[in-house]
Amino acid sequence: MNISRRSFLMKGTLALAGTTLFSRQLSAIAKKKEVLGIQLYSIRDDMKTDPLGTLRQLADMGYKNVEHAGYGNRKFYGYAAKDFKRVLGDLGLSMPSGHTVMGKQHWDAGKKDFTDEWKYTVEDAAVMGQRFVISPWLDESMRTNYDDFKNYMDVFNKSGELCKKSGMKFGYHNHDFEFSQELNGKKIFDLILESTDPALVAQQLDIGNMYHAGGIALDIIKKYPGRFELMHVKDEIKAADKGEMGGGYESTVLGKGIIPVKEVIDLGKKSGGTRHFIIEQESYQGLSPLESVKQDLDVMKKWGY
Missing domain, CATH: 1.10.287 (Helix Hairpins)
Incomplete structure (x- = not known):
């Protein structure tokens, strides 16, 4: 050579x-x-009356990702999984995550296995192309006794194993009680994070819900760096009545409330492990839900998301 x-x-x-x-x-x-999307519960009434037309309006606004809160009897908003995937695809939309409550009825303790209903839930999520199957509630019966709670956290991890077989991850979404209720001297939220395997169970941090019980998102992210793969992006204002969940606050258009939302999502991106940012607004102060989520998207884009 x-x-x-x-x-x-x-x-x-x-x-x-x-x-x-x-x-x-x-x-x-x-x-x-980052993945920026919308939780369809924000426009729940519109999704009930005209799901196709509502989704088209979201796509026209510039949304690319949605997160469902309307699965039951093996259908998403009235559509079988393969049909709903086609509907979304035709509009240029994807659904990387979705909410379906996993209750104690979904676990057969005698057989030490999930019921067919939960297996179908995971199966249909996989057909949709979801990356996360998120349960947004923890039944009260599972958080009154420490031993029952710990046993159910094992079911959380087992659900993670089930989802993993289909290339997905199980997840949990907080409300407010996790930050006000305690078992054995520890807040429910801390126990959930201590008892679940982060390789199997993702956490979706709702930065608005926790505020109703005194939870501060910035403090939580600093306490548990890297644990929040998903985030529900919300702002809150003082409500005229008891507000959502009876906490005296209700959600509002991003940037108009008392939560330092941009600071929270920036910290989530920097050290919280957050890549999925899902807009959710449940109260509207005279605006229509669709106009509210349009303004929310504009704010997120202004912030660089």
């Missing part, structure tokens, strides 16, 4: 290595790219 050929091959090898490294860097960046 002459020198010029050796030099040529060495340069080519270095160039290839550099290209490979650059490709890996691009891949890493792509994996970390």
